Structure formats: structure tokens, C-alpha cells
Amino acid sequence: MYVTLGELFAQTVRKFPKREAIVDIRRNLRLTYEQWDTEVNKLANALLASGVQKGDRVSTFLFNTSELATAFFACAKIGAIFNPLNFRLKAQEVAYILEDAKPKVVLFEKMVQPHVASIQADFPHISFWYINEDTPTYAVNYHERVKIAPSISPQIQVSENDIYAIMYTSGTTGKPKGVMHRHRDMVEQSLICHSIMRIRETERGLVTAPMFHCAELHCCFLPRVHAGATNIILHHFDPKEVLEVIEQEKVTILFAAPTMWNMLLQERLEDYDLSSLRVGLYGAAPMAPVLVKECKERLGIDLIQAYGMTEMGPAVTFLLEDEQFTKAGSAGRPCLNHEIRIVRPREDGPSDPDDVLPPGEVGEILVKGPCMMVGYYNREEATTKAMYKGWYHSGDLGYMDEDGYLYVADRVDDMVISGGENIYPREVEDVLYEHKGVLDVAVLGEPDEKWGEKVIAFVVKKDPNLTTEELEEFCKNSDKLAAYKRPRAYYFVDSLPRNASGKIQKFLLRQRVREAANIIEGELR
Secondary structure (H helix, E strand, O other): OOOOHHHHHHHHHHHOOOOEEEEEOOOOEEEEHHHHHHHHHHHHHHHHHOOOOOOOEEEEEOOOOHHHHHHHHHHHHHOOEEEEOOOOOOHHHHHHHHHHHOOOEEEEOHHHHHHHHHHHHHOOOOEEEEOOOOOOOOOEEHHHHHHOOOOOOOOOOOOOOOEEEEEEOOOOOOOOOEEEEEHHHHHHHHHHHHHHOOOOOOOEEEEOOOOOOHHHHHHHHHHHHHHOOEEEEOOOOOHHHHHHHHHHHOOOEEEOOHHHHHHHHOOOHHHOOOOOOOEEEEEOOOOOHHHHHHHHHHHOOEEEEEEEOHHHOOEEEEEOHHHOOOOOOOOEEEOOOOEEEEEOOOOOOOOOOOOEOOOOOOEEEEEEOOOOOOEEOOOHHHHHHHOHHHOEEEEEEEEEOOOOOEEEEEEHHHOEEEOOEEEOHHHHHHHHHOOOOEEEEEEEEEEEOOOEEEEEEEEEEOOOOOOHHHHHHHHHHOOOOOHHHOOOEEEEOOOOOEOOOOOEOHHHHHHHHHHOOOOOOOOOO
């Protein structure tokens, strides 16, 4: 028998009523678990009073806020389906999700208000709740609604098998799909992450990665609530502010995508007291070994890598602290009660889970575990394809070594085939990251009349004087990169397009190549 997320929260409140639960830096707000429970109950009752019933969707279009954290558990208590939206989405992207999910209520804030204003008239059935002052005429004020609501715990029967959330995929290749998870899926995920990071009630975790994404929400925020620890919420990621808050709040644990860790390393770390920081979790995208080494040396912390996907809750493997160098480049081993298979990819349909490849051979990564999604919302055909024969077909390419460690090569769609040879962009990216003048890099394939495809690299400079010739010479001299894998063109860019989880949106880079075909090599801006 599994508890629901609402019951999980109630248990923590009973055990640690006076312990600090939430610190919202933006609002200068500090709440104990007892005080936070009152806020959760009031929001839950406010939603009920507004007509939200069990099974209805409640969307949040928010940056990291205590209101989002409160909505998470308020929905859980009344059986409403939590639907957090990516705050980076533009108006029409939000409209697509609202049309698909059909929420009863949308919570939103000042930073996204222009996008909501431009589409709200198309959704007269939705009640828009604004969390800041100066509420727009088409919306109601969140805090006024909550203030007048009763603080008693709502008595709604919620089952472990009820849908807890619909979380839309990041859309690295196209339109996002709504991933449905049950309460029990996330309780299981919380327990797994809790044990891997050895989370104690004295932990002080910093929430700076997006809370609408399952990496932060399910792997970090929720396990800390489960343990009775403190969550310190930063509205959005800013490297200097992150370092200041670590020092001021004595933060012990932090999750950040590799690009965020990289940005922290560009700051003057010696100006801050970071001695409280115990564990750093990274995931959502691979981290080059050279960056792992620099994080460990300059921050003096233990690093843990998680690999996964929204459809799996998300974590399916972990690479632990003592494995960062002995198994460099690996995503780790399957976590508790999870199974991974590497199978032969098929072009005419889903890969067969029984066509398993031997260790060392690259194939599609298939996963099975207790946190696997129920399916995609309103996407029966996509669900059937993705969960063929009971396994989630990730679309990622990788291999297992003899010790059972997973190595993720790339997405099936991102593999470059040049002259009949398979080239995995990640291995080229890892080499380029070793150049001191490179801050960020993405490698992909470009059509080529002679070879079918050629390797190209988008590079964000750390050294403004970095040249194409210098990178070409660096790759030529590397003993880690065969000649046919070397980039044949370098495009210097100010930044790389990434989704909320830190994954590079390579389909946007391909689009830029097509649109800028007439721009001189090395000068794409």
C-alpha cells in the first residue's frame, strides 16, 4: 500500500511541525511545515470553492515560487491533476498546452503576464489566478482567494493509483506531449532519490533549477519534503545569486544541469564561503569529464549524476560520487527496481525488447520500472509506440559495459552518419570541451553531397580570440578523435538553445543552419 503525495506531506508535517520547510528568497518568506500546511490547505479549499473537482487540471505558469510549491501539494490533497508549465514558453506554445490539458485554473505571475494577456480571451472556461499585485482585469488575485479560504484539511478520497500530474515534455524534437504520472510513481521516485543522496531532515536544499521540470521537482524538492528538510527557493537561476544564497543560507545540497554548473565555475568562487555544500546532483544532459573534474576540485563537493526522462519520473540511473572518474562518461547503473536493456534499433517500428545487444554494442535504450508513466495524455497511438511490450522506448542510443554501467551515446535522431560511419556527437563534444577556449558546444550533422552528412560544431567561446583554425588543430592532435569524426565546420554563437532541463535543442540549430546557409563559415550569429 502506497501513500499518496498528500499523505506524504501530512506525515512530514506531523513529524516536523516546527522545522523550517520553505524559504522563498523573492518574497522574503519563511514557513515552518506547520505554517506551510495551513497555506496548502487554504489553497486546496480555495480551488474547491472555485469549482475544481478531483481529476480536474490545475496549471501553473510560474517561475520558482512558494506558490508553485504550495500548489503542488494542494492539488495532491484534493486529487486535482497538477500541470506545471515551462515559464520559457511563448504565448502560442502555452495556448497549445492549455487547449490540450483543458485546466480549470491557471496560476501565473508578472514575468509571464504578457503571454497570458495575449491568449486568455481564447479560454473563457479557465480561471486565471495572478500571484502578484496589480491583478489584471481578466484575472483574480491568488492571495485574496487563499486568504478567505478555510485552513482545515480537505477530506477528499485520493488513491495511490490516481493521476497526480500531467507534465509536458520539453519538445526537443517538436510538439510537447503530456506525460501522466500517478501518486505512487512519485512516492517511489522520492524514496529512490532520498536514499541515493542520503537526505536527512537537517538538509538545506537550494531550488534554482526550474521547479516545473521533474528533475528538480521529483528528484530534489519532493525527497527533501519527504525527509522533513528545508527547501530554499530562488525565483530563477543567476550564478552570483546562487553563490550568495549558498553562503547565506548554508545550503548543503544543490541540483543543477551541466550548463548551470559550468556557469557557476566561471564566477570567482574564492569570494564565497561554500563550505556548507555537501552534494551536487547533475543530470538532464551529459557533463564532459573535464567539467566534472573542475567542479570537484574547485567546489570540493561530491557529485552524483542522474540520467532519465520525464516519462520515467525521471531518474533511471545514477553515477555515484566514487564512480565519477573510475566510470567517467557513464550515466551509472539502474536505480532500485529499474531495468535497462540495449536493443537493436528498428526503422520500421518500435525496437523489440527481446532483441538485446551484447555489452559494448550501441543500440536503443529501453527502460522498465515502478515510476514509468501511465501514458501520454490524449495520445493513445504515441503511448502504444513508446511503451511497446511494456518497456519505455527512450529514443536514446547507448551501450552497457561488462560491469552493467550505462553509457549514453546520443539521441537516435542526433546520430551522424558520414561515409557510412556512425558518429555520436557527444564524443566529439567531450573533446571540444577540453579546449580551454570553449565554454559550450553542440555537435550535429549537416547534409553533404559526398559523405551523406558531415560533422559541424556550434561553439560558445570562453576565449574571445578563439578561431576555427585553432579548434581544427586541437582536434587533429587529439588522440580521442578519429579523423572522420572531426568537425568540418565551426559556427561561433553567443549561446546554445536549451530547454528547461538543459538539453540542447538541436532541431533549432539545424533550422539555423538551413536559414543561414549563405553566411560565412565561423560567423553565424
